[in-house]
Amino acid sequence: MRYLPHTQEDIADMLKTIGVDSLNDLFTTIPEDCRRKTDLKLPKAKTEWELNHHMSGLAAQMAVCPDYTVFIGAGSYDHYIPEVVKQLLSRSEFYTAYTPYQPEMSQGTLQAIYEYQTLTTRLLGLDVANASMYDGASSLAEALLMSIRITRRKKVAISRLIHPLYRQVVRTYFAPTGFEVVELPVSDSGQTDMTGLEDMETFACVAVQSPNYFGCIENLAAFEEKIHSDSKTLFIVSFTEPLAYGVLKNPGSLGADIACGEGQSLGIPRSFGGPGLGMFAAKKGYMRNMPGRLVGQTLDIEGKRGFVLTLSTREQHIRREKATSNICSNQGLCATAAAMYMATLGGTGIRKLAALNHDKAAYLQGLLKNAGFEIPFDTPVFNEFVVKFPKDFKKTYTNLLSKKIVPGLSLTPDYPEFPDHYLLCATETMDKADMDLLVKEVTS
Amino acid sequence: MKELSELNFPDDVMYSDDHEWTKMENDEAVIGISDYAQDQLGDIVFVELPQVGETFEKGAEFGTVESVKAVSELFLPVGGEIIAVNDALEDTPELVNNEPYTGGWMLRIKLSDKSELDQLMNKSAYLESLKG
Amino acid sequence: MKEGVGTTGLILNEPFLWEKGKKGRMGFSLPNNDVPSSPLVAELLGEGPDFPDLSEVDVVRHYTRLSTWNFGVDSGMYPLGSCTMKYNPKTNERQASLPGLAQAHPLLPTELAQGALKIMFDLQEHLAEITGLPAVSLQPAAGAQGELTGMLLFYAFHMMNKERRTKILIPDTAHGTNPASAALCGFRSVPVASNAQGVLAPDDVEALMDEDTAGIMVTNPNTLGLFEEHIKQISEIVHTKGGLVYADGANMNAVMGMVNMADLGVDVLHLNLHKTFSTPHGGGGPGSGPVCVTKKLEPFLPVPRVMHVKNRYELSYDFPESIGKVHAFYGNFGIQIRAYSYILSMGDQLKTASQLAVLNANYLKESLRDIFHLPYDKPCMHECVFTDKHQQAFKVSTLDIAKRLIDYGFHPPTIYFPLVVQGALMMEPTETESKENLDDFIEALRQIVQEAKDNPELLLQAPIKTKVRRLDETMAARKPCLAG
Incomplete structure (x- = not known):
């Protein structure tokens, strides 16, 4: 096997040094009754060529561009990833390194993450960002728990327009804690309805997503005023599409205390849902309550600029059960990819790309509206939106799948009060012709 | 870490x-950590202190001191109400290392029960306990 | 003497991204807009982030230079204990980047995602075979999230029996994350000391185990690199009191094909695909931390579960006792592909891999025992733990030895862990290092130990060949500077 360098001669020499006769004799500390009785039943080892063939065959069973036109966003977006990002990320000095425990030989990772933290704070309009969390969902769960630690309150409010899968993760994280999760309803405009939210002083935080799951941009400024009517309650903004902040006002400028969400849009392939990137940023005052690793700037003994993992007393290996989180390995390489992507775009590029995303979605939305379909929410969107199709649309949907078009995602399983409503997404990768074809197909 | 003889223990x-x-100091107690404690902890990077107005019993945890790789809890030697905390430690926690008995003070409290003072040690008793 | 690998070369400086570039540059190939532009209402518009404008060349030079300041498994030996830094096969990268897999949307109708679902299903089957635990969830995104998932399973299991147990036993040789993971589920950790032989004594567990204790979290082999030889008896004690046994599988690389975790009484085990199954660690992740469980705990596993029904793969949410979800989608699928690809490349030679990992660790142990203090002198599994006791006389410590190893071109071992050993040097060579590499590493340590006697300053000043020297961590923590 090409990954195992030992020759029979090596093995014999080494066994001799150790003073045992066989490889099996190395395992004498495993009592006989703990030894495995049967051999491993695994498929016969494949050669590199056989493996390529096998995997290519499996990959061919997947519906992806350019064969298929997929109009699903819903927390995982199709954006063009520059070759530069892929090539640089495949530098194995980056991807075969461990967590930078030895900073002197990990300055590449450390500066890259420090720059990621910096670009993240600039994108989200907050003071400090961590080195990443697992995904948008666990970022949100951790942000809610953080607000409970800070305020010592036992209740959080989250919008029902936060991604339904994120809310499921929140429920799972909260199940054993005894803390309460209150969900805020959906208004007629496809935004969070906060009118019924009272007794703000009992809530550790209020969390909303913008653009929300229906694609609608939330009125964060109005929420902020209401939430901060109690000085301790934290305002958390969740997101699934960070590219939106290329044109929209960012969460920090609208008064968010914490912004957290999914960064997959920033140069990370969708990869069937993972690995993505949990982004997490907060106001400076909450720095020591943040979960996750942080890279900080410092000097070496000769006065040269360098970077280290810092404020680690918050973390599991030191504060043990009182840690701010149990996270160790995060999504470091994905954070590096996101930084590369943001660097490639630059300030000028991200504005243009974000505007282009909005143009595409607005075009498709307008086209469907003109074709007579109901656009139920008259609220500005970024790159996805809800459309109500006729009652018998399911048949059309299945029919379109056979024509290699995936016309959006049904909202009904998660929002039964919205039958026949579909969530559609169009990013910069969607051609006008594809959108025209979709509308032609759904109207025919 | 230093030898006991190199450390400072005021009378x-x-x-x-x-x-x-x-x-x-008059009717108020000023509280901090000893030169021995700061020396054991090493470079202190952060001190977490309670809010003015909170009341703690003797022996209660009132905060933490952090070095780069450790967190230690702080326990009140006598119970009472916090009437002042040393805000300077927020930006210059190294005061606890450099001036443990002066600039590195942590709390000023109003005692709940003056008799609790009787259970504390004087310098020679403390030194004896450190030699253990 | 043979020339070592550690040397100096031309290292290029590189400023921050935002210290480069010029307004108006762009390193991105923007698509043409083929639809009418549709401006957003002004009140929603922000100023856009203050990112530097860079050309493609600016970006390429930047990250290429940064990468040269790093050290990875591809650069050299990385014997970081408990981290299993084995070689990351290149073919795995190819498979994960196949467009059909890398570009797949997670919410595709399942009939259009059969390839990905088959990979997940088969990987689960293979991991079940390797661990002996029949049901697997691939959803946890890393080892710590696997631990959390395991603790959520404990919680759900006891709640089904209408019990809110509040404690959990955690040995002092377990992984450092365990108490924090248990605390997230409201379990208070009760430490269990290991005995003089470095393993758990059944009596000690018996004395602590009661009906308010949810179970025990064991790392086996433990962080001293020793097999918990009383594990069966300990499992029995815990089970008798209604508790469950969690095994932290971070050290699974020692025992593939050698033990069956179910036979040892383990109820839940997490694996680190980025350790045992060769996926790259990415400078801090992404990892993947699948959990493997007994039939008894299967109903509680996260949803959706991948099912194989009538020759089709489906995702099923129909498990009413499930703990729910720990990841928005199905975990780090891209990492799962790599582990799957590794298992298919290795086949039953995974057992050989474990044997050679243990061979390498014991070879290091025997070759270094005359120069370093060995706190537990018995055959080790895939890693061995030494201390700096013999070197203290020269006023050099574990940290100094570690830093000097960098100058010799090796990544240092894990240091000051496990906590039960003062000044620990925890070495895990892995099976992918050849005898020559181990010999070079041994020779480097021998020279360092000699230097400690002759010229300790070389150790105290180390490293000197790196881009930066020792860094001021106190300053970093006192005056945190986390963004530029």
Whole structure:
């Protein structure tokens, strides 16, 4: 096997040094009754060529561009990833390194993450960002728990327009804690309805997503005023599409205390849902309550600029059960990819790309509206939106799948009060012709 | 870490088993950690202190001190109400290392029960306990 | 003497991204807009982030230079204990980047995602075979999230029996994350000391185990690199009191094909695909931390579960006792592909891999025992733990030895862990290092130990050949500077 360098001669020499006769004799500390009785039943080892063939065959069973036109966003977006990002990320000095425990030989990772933290704070309009969390969902769960630690309150409010899968993760994280999760309803405009939210002083935080799951941009400024009517309650903004902040006002400028969400849009392939990137940023005052690793700037003994993992007393290996989180390995390489992507775009590029995303979605939305379909929410969107199709649309949907078009995602399983409503997404990768074809197909 | 003989233990403060010192100024107690404690902890990078107005019993945890790789809890040598905390430690926690008995003070409290002072050690008793 | 690998070369400086570039540059190939532009209402518009404008060349030079300041498994030996830094096969990268897999949307109708679902299903089957635990969830995104998932399973299991147990036993040789993971589920950790032989004594567990204790979290082999030889008896004690046994599988690389975790009484085990199954660690992740469980705990596993029904793969949410979800989608699928690809490349030679990992660790142990203090002198598994006791006389410590190893071109071992050993040097060579590499590493340590006697300053000043020297961590923590 090409990954195992030992020759029979090596093995014999080494066994001799150790003073045992066989490889099996190395395992004498495993009592006989703990030894495995049967051999491993695994498929016969494949050669590199056989493996390529096998995997290519499996990959061919997947519906992806350019064969298929997929109009699903819903927390995982199709954006063009520059070759530069892929090539640089495949530098194995980056991807075969461990967590930078030895900073002197990990300055590449450390500066890259420090720059990621910096670009993240600039994108989200907050003071400090961590080195990443697992995904948008666990970022949100951790942000809610953080607000409970800070305020010592036992209740959080989250919008029902936060991604339904994120809310499921929140429920799972909260199940054993005894803390309460209150969900805020959906208004007629496809935004969070906060009118019924009272007794703000009992809530550790209020969390909303913008653009929300229906694609609608939330009125964060109005929420902020209401939430901060109690000085301790934290305002958390969740997101699934960070590219939106290329044109929209960012969460920090609208008064968010914490912004957290999914960064997959920033140069990370969708990869069937993972690995993505949990982004997490907060106001400076909450720095020591943040979960996750942080890279900080410092000097070496000769006065040269360098970077280290810092404020680690918050973390599991030191504060043990009182840690701010149990996270160790995060999504470091994905954070590096996101930084590369943001660097490639630059300030000028991200504005243009974000505007282009909005143009595409607005075009498709307008086209469907003109074709007579109901656009139920008259609220500005970024790159996805809800459309109500006729009652018998399911048949059309299945029919379109056979024509290699995936016309959006049904909202009904998660929002039964919205039958026949579909969530559609169009990013910069969607051609006008594809959108025209979709509308032609759904109207025919 | 230094030898005991290299450390400073003033006569005018009282010491606790948890290595805090207490000094009476009029009716108020000023509290900090001893030179021995700061030396054991190494470079202190952060001190977390309670809010003014909170009341703690003797022996209660009132905060933490952090070095780069460790967190230690702080325990009140005598109970009472916090009437002042040393805000300077927020930006210059190294005061606890450099001036443990002066600039590195942590709390000023109004005692709940003056008799608790009797349970604290004087310098010689504390030194004896450190030699253990 | 043979020339070592550690040397100096031309290292290029590189400023921050935002210290480069010029307004108006762009390193991105923007698509043409083929639809009418549709401006957003002004009140929603922000100023856009203050990112530097860079050309493609600016970006390429930047990250290429940064990468040269790093050290990875591809650069050299990385014997970081408990981290299993084995070689990351290149073919795995190819498979994960196949467009059909890398570009797949997670919410595709399942009939259009059969390839990905088959990979997940088969990987689960293979991991079940390797661990002996029949049901697997691939959803946890890393080892710590696997631990959390395991603790959520404990919680759900006891709640089904209408019990809110509040404690959990955690040995002092377990992984450092365990108490924090248990605390997230409201379990208070009760430490269990290991005995003089470095393993758990059944009596000690018996004395602590009661009906308010949810179970035990064991790392086996433990962080001293020793097999918990009383594990069966300990499992029995815990089970008798209604508790469950969690095994932290971070050290699974020692025992593939050698033990069956179910036979040892383990109820839940997490694996680190980025350790045992060769996926790259990415400078801090992404990892993947699948959990493997007994039939008894299967109903509680996260949803959706991948099912194989009538020759089709489906995702099923129909498990009413499930703990729910720990990841928005199905975990780090891209990492799962790599582990799957590794298992298919290795086949039953995974057992050989474990044997050679243990061979390498014991070879290091025997070759270094005359120069370093060995706190537990018995055959080790895939890693061995030494201390700096013999070197203290020269006023050099584990940290100094570690830093000097960098100058010799090796990544240092894990240091000051496990906590039960003062000044620990925890070495895990892995099976992918050849005898020559181990010999070079041994020779480097021998020279360092000699230097400690002759010229300790070389150790105290180390490293000197790196881009930066020792860094001021106190300053970093006192005056945190986390963004530029």
